[in-house]
Amino acid sequence: MRSSIALKSMPAKQHSIQQAFQQPLTAPSWNADTLSRYNLRGPRYTSYPSANEFRDAYSPELYTQALTQARHSEDALSLYVHIPFCENICYYCACNKIVTRDRSKADIYLDYLYKEIDMIAQLLGTDREVKSLHFGGGTPTFLDHAQLTELVYQLAAKFTLSNSDEREFSIEIDPRTVHNDTLNLLRGLGFNRLSLGVQDFDHKVQKAVNRIQSFEHVSNLYSQARVTGFESISFDLIYGLPLQSSASFERTIDRVLDLMPDRISLYNYAHLPQKVPSQRSIDRMQLPSADEKLAMLCIAAEKLQANSYCYIGMDHFALASDEMSIAASTGRLQRSFQGYSVVHAPETIGLGVSAISSLADMYVQNHKVLDEYYTAIDKAMLPVARGLSLTSNDKIRRDVINQLISTLSLDKNAFQQRIGQNFDEYFQTAQQGLRQAEQDGLVKLSADAIVITETGRLLLRNICMLFDDYLPASTAQFSQTI
Ligand code: SF4
Known part of the structure; x- marks a missing residue:
């Protein structure tokens, strides 16, 4: 009206x-x-210019100056925290991750992360309200309950974490590493959004990409997340994986529709084994053809749209009743490194190895190699590896x-x-x-x-x-x- x-x-x-x-x-x-x-x-276009245009040897001093200036902004702030560890490798994955079962590595990493948080907070100040918080990886739930709790405590001690209903505090979940008690803990720590890595429910496909997780386990987690009160649950799906066909992917979509998550990200698998070594474990002959991939995309999109999902754009679907669909139809959507958001928090501070920050006039990326990230912090320097000052x-x-x-x-x-x-x-x-x-x-x-x-x-x-x-x-x- x-x-x-x-x-x-x-x-x-x-x-x-x-x-x-x-x-x-x-x-x-x-x-x-x-x-x-x-x-x-x-x-x-999670950023423009894209990260490929960032320049090596970007000066940490430029980032220091920008953070000092950013403390005076009245806009809400967004924080991204990167946890690089995974227990197992999924062959398709092009993320920056370290595959290990050695939990002590996470303790060492967190000690360095806390030092980085401290350096950033001293420059940025504590006044800006953090309305958007995202834990990504890797596998954030590689951290045990004590580590997750301490990490949120450290962030809350150095930044003003919002407790308004509008906040978006989200975490990526690998269902294989999470049980109901972890969901209860995450909700208690203030997270209100979950993103579950599902990819495909077909067992043969899961075996071909080395990521086996049953529908029953995902379904149980999903139900518990609802009971626990998560406001928004998102599924990541991938089409174009080995042994997928339009028929098998349609069955996966049907199972997704049995659960009806609020949001769905439907990604196209890019096979680039020369750039992503783990993809060499995928048999090229088992990959679906370009026509078959297109058929999967069309079938998935049509089924989702016939079942109350809106296509937002850029690989994302959301239920018509979801805030993201409403924001899309009223011109309030925001774009960031994490995809779409409905919160206006135009600057993002990336924390952790390989994390990217976006300030008014620059992008900055931390070192991607753990030892280089640690060495910079040991020298009391911001661990900046690359960046770009915008013209x-x-x-x-x-x-x-x-x-x-x-x-x-x-x-x-x-x-x-x-x-x-x-x-x-x-x-x-x-x-x-x-x-x-x-x-x-x-x-x-x-x-x-x-x-x-x-x-x-x-x-x-x-x-x-x-x-x-x-x-x-x-x-x-x-x-x-x-
Ligand atoms: S898909 Fe997720 S769990 Fe699998 S290797 Fe990549 S980051 Fe780790």
Whole structure:
């Protein structure tokens, strides 16, 4: 009701753009022909520029200065904590992880992590409310209960962790390492969101990727998480794994639908054994063909949409009643290294080995090798390995790409007001690609706006690529967009 009153006072042009922003998400049709024509390599745009553009030997002093300035911001803050250890290797995995059963390694790691937390907190101060907290890895639940408790205590002692209902405190769960008591502990520590690594429920597929976890165990954990009061539960699924077929993946989707998690991330497996050594254990001959993969994607997407899920964009689905779907249809979605978020916390501090921080004018990544991370901290230095100071052109393009991802549209007049430049002139080189995208039904163009269509939502990465100044030189390093 309030929004319709606000719309009445808007000029007619602005009104039509606002309506485009606020259209409810409806089911796009997954046409295999259109999708396959746009199946290129491209970034996932969890940042712009992507991490591939970060420069080595980035100065920790620049990060120190930025943190000192960031203490004065009134925006809420986001923290990401990386726990790199895993008990077993999943052959497909390209994450930064250390496979070990030696729990004492986690104690040593945590001691260093606490020193890093201390250094960051001294520079950043404690005033900013942390509304978004994410534990990722690796396997955060590699830590035992005492270690998890101490880690949250250390964070709470150095930062202002929010206890508002709006907070998003999430943790990635490897179901094989978690039982009901861990869920109770995590809820007690303030986590309100879980992300479960499911990937596929088919036993043959699980065996081929060395990740065996029964449906019954995942189902029991899921039920307990509901009882414990987690507000949002997300499943990660992967299509394109060895021995998957469209029929077997459809059965996995059916089992997922028996449980109805709030959110689903549906990722495309990228087979890059030259870059990811563990993928050499996967038999290339067992991988599904490109056509079969596309069929899996279409079947999964159609089934999910027929069962109350909205396609948000960028591999993510959410129940229509979920906050993420509501935020998507009202232009309130945020994009970060962890994917989508509904919390406005535009700066992220990454803590731990390989973690990435995002501040107003820079990205910074910690050392990826544990010994190098430890050596820097032993020298009382921030463990910075790589980073990028953003140019004004980078920031303008980041702004446009984030707008497109978050609101599925772009208001050219608002751009001119914010940036002081004419949109079409600034992005002259994108015009031809935009016209082609319009002919292919991905966008609707007008003098004032770009509005992404339902089909275009499936190909958001491709549309963002039109505004990426670093392409095409580096596309070989990215996964396929579909
Ligand atoms: S998928 Fe998760 S549990 Fe498996 S190796 Fe990768 S980070 Fe570890």
